[in-house]
Amino acid sequence: MSLVEDLRGARRRFSVEFSPAHDEATAARQWRAVERLAPLGPLFASVTYGAGGGDKAGTVELASRIARSTPVRPVAHLTAVGQPADQLAQVVDDLLAGGVRDVLALRGDPDGDPRAPWRPHPQGFQHADQLVRLALRRGAESVGVAAFPLGHPESPDPDTDLRHLLGKFRAGAGFAIAQLTFDVEDFLRLRDRLAATGSDVPLLPGLLPVTSPRVLEVTRRLTDGHEPSWLHRRLDPFLDDRGAFREEGMRVAVEDGRRLLAEGVPVLHLYSLNAASNVEALVGELGLAHAPGGSCRTPVVP
Template identity: 45%
Template sequence: MALGRPSVLPDRVPTVRDLLAAGGRSFSFEFFPPKTDEGARQLWKAIRELESLRPTFVSVTYGAGGSTRDRTVGIVERIAHDTTLTPVAHFTAVNHSIRELRHLVGRFADAGVRNILAVRGDPPGDPMAEWVQHPDGVLYSEELVRLIRQAGDFCVGVAAFPYKHPRSPSIDADTEYFVQKCRAGADYAITQMFFRAEDYLRLRDRVAARGCDTPIIPCIMPVTQMSTIARSEQLSGAPFPPEVAARFEEVADDPEAVRRLGIEHGAELCRRLLDEGAPGIHFITFNRSSASREVFQRLNVPSSVTAGPAGRHPLPVAGGLQGDAR
């Protein structure tokens, strides 16, 4: 594909935009590119197990500084070709020129991938280090959204931050950055992980108050061990809610009890979000299917209310967005 030429994409491939517009709920799962052969086997085992749930889409993350670029592209291509799933490719601007970004968009188009999640990305090595623009690249996520939009008929998602991005100077500024991404052409958003429904609801209210109605899909990561709490703070840059942490501290000496509570809390959180009108749930899996599957199955979501469209699925049912303040 020539750089800059609008991509021609197969009409039969569904987009997240189509799925949400169908009026149902979206349930989706997030994976990351493995570093070892054993990790790859675990990834594909999880993908095949979750495929039976007929999720609305699955997403594949992109390493800091583009460190997993080729693995991400390869996994997305294989999902598109070898499964019934609709893949969403994470796409970052770190260490990439505009020419390289356009080339990557072309690779996705050639694989029949129409869904891209545009996040600015983390600096390599230290997610909280100073963000340095590539001399021939883009500076803000909204520019990345426009670049993808100009390349063809892609469906573009962006990140949203219930607590606020660590680099944003204030919640108001963070909300404005998000609205700018939506006005640049984003079709929907997926939040950073969070553990308290109120954080999501406040974000949605702030965005609505600015006249923006872009669908915001909440992202949930079930807590299956105590170390997950510290890991969530590292990945999200947001403090873990103390009242939720206190529940886990009560059973901290019993790993099985921690896991049971994590599934229970995840299901409670998802039910509250759905009752409050969230357009669906996006689950972080860490390439394992069991916890997310258990939470999803506790929701007892009937197929009649799930996102449905026409495409590669007969009827789709149902998954750390750091570095994307702007």
């Protein structure tokens, strides 16, 4: 089955995200995480793409290795930042040659400063829907896109942002992953507004356990600084106790995951930060493990 078919039929499942490693030690630790999480049966493993395409070789390499060496379906991120269309087409071709059939198409943020004005490459793309069409034309089996529960920072209002998301679906996107938010209600409101348009495209929420002050800094970048006051009330008392901070951060993530599942959300997208332990804990607490086989894909023969 295709990834979109898997997502439509999924119940109480998870996906996981990795980022290309920049040194051998991190790469080794990352691959150990892949090997530990694969037996839990993620629906897919997404692999991020560096700003300006800087990590594109690492993305192709890691996604292709997952396709070749595990039963997990890789989904490679692809962004339009700083790259001409012919270079982006070549990246898609390289992914397909490596056994990667699915892509997450993102316009991306300006290299070095996410808040800087967006300027497309002169021979590149202005919007993510153009990337969706490119990937499908080159032969991708399915293409996902980003969704923004709080609205994209450049959108003037929620209705405009929703129209842009629907435009990406009209271009051929078959699923969407929502930007990280710590208020479950933000995601549920987006899901309900999308459903009200008649769309049934699968929408996945992102879930990241805030297990250290460093991870909290990461979340500030991922959420564009949107941090609910209740999160600080939960975590601030433990800033000087590393173990207690991690326990409380995991407790918050489990509570959010249970709420999402209770609201009928079938698949949770878990950010690994290239480590396995937090994802393993969440999968266990939330009952998301799935026996290998089933809807997992068969590895490509080297």
